[in-house]
Amino acid sequence: EPEVTQTPSHQVTQMGQEVILRCVPISNHLYFYWYRQILGQKVEFLVSFYNNEISEKSEIFDDQFSVERPDGSNFTLKIRSTKLEDSAMYFCATQRGQSSGYTFGSGTRLTVV
Amino acid sequence: AQKVTQAQTEISVVEKEDVTLDCVYETRDTTYYLFWYKQPPSGELVFLIRRNSFDEQNEISGRYSWNFQKSTSSFNFTITASQVVDSAVYFCALSGVGSGNTPLVFGKGTRLSVIA
Numbered sequence: 507e508p509e510v511t512q513t514p515s516h517q518v519t520q521m522g523q524e525v526i527l528r529c530v531p532i533s534n535h536l537y538f539y540w541y542r543q544i545l546g547q548k549v550e551f552l553v554s555f556y557n558n559e560i561s562e563k564s565e566i567f568d569d570q571f572s573v574e575r576p577d578g579s580n581f582t583l584k585i586r587s588t589k590l591e592d593s594a595m596y597f598c599a600t601q602r603g604q605s606s607g608y609t610f611g612s613g614t615r616l617t618v619v
Numbered sequence: 620a621q622k623v624t625q626a627q628t629e630i631s632v633v634e635k636e637d638v639t640l641d642c643v644y645e646t647r648d649t650t651y652y653l654f655w656y657k658q659p660p661s662g663e664l665v666f667l668i669r670r671n672s673f674d675e676q677n678e679i680s681g682r683y684s685w686n687f688q689k690s691t692s693s694f695n696f697t698i699t700a701s702q703v704v705d706s707a708v709y710f711c712a713l714s715g716v717g718s719g720n721t722p723l724v725f726g727k728g729t730r731l732s733v734i735a
Binding site: 549560615 | 712
């Protein structure tokens with residue numbers, strides 16, 4: 507069964523550093539999402555991406571965050587200057603079509619120290 | 620705005636007991652999808668079910684069953700004869716149906732502990 511692949515599985519970074527989280531979507535999927543889950547809390551929507559542009563973003567997705575699909579395969583989430591409160595699990599999810607189910611990656615656990 | 624409420628923060632049951640996890644949702648959409656996900660201690664999100672708002676039939680899959688009641692905006696999940704491997708956090712979620720992306724809105728989750 508096709509999978510959404512996220513790398514790295516765990517990243518530790520110093521406060522103020524830039525991080526890039528990577529997601530390889532399923533090849534025929536068109537809709538992409540990033541979600542965040544702070545430890546012990548609910549999964550929160552960050553941003554959705556379609557046709558090479560952001561289609562919706564939440565209040566959490568401020569100027570420190572950016573997404574892109576630079577090479578047509580990887581879908582990346584960049585945090586420019588990490589803060590302690592960015593420590594969380596970040597999930598990538600993709601959909602083939604608007605009414606299709608979502609396929610989640612296994613997540614990247616980001617720890618900011 | 621869409622909202623999902625899982626009032627039960629934690630539930631603890633003894634193995635082989637039945638347990639029901641509650642989910643109440645709010646949406647102004649006439650068409651929407653409801654989901655349940657399982658998050659085991661390893662952290663990944665495991666898809667359990669997706670239900671279209673037009674389909675109010677209850678669903679059973681092995682020891683799992685779901686009761687969708689549009690009149691009360693609820694989509695409850697029952698595990699029959701619980702097992703230790705069912706211990707996890709369970710999330711109920713909602714998405715719209717329309718043009719473009721339709722992000723999931725998650726509840727806060729219910730942590731289920733099944734004790735041997």
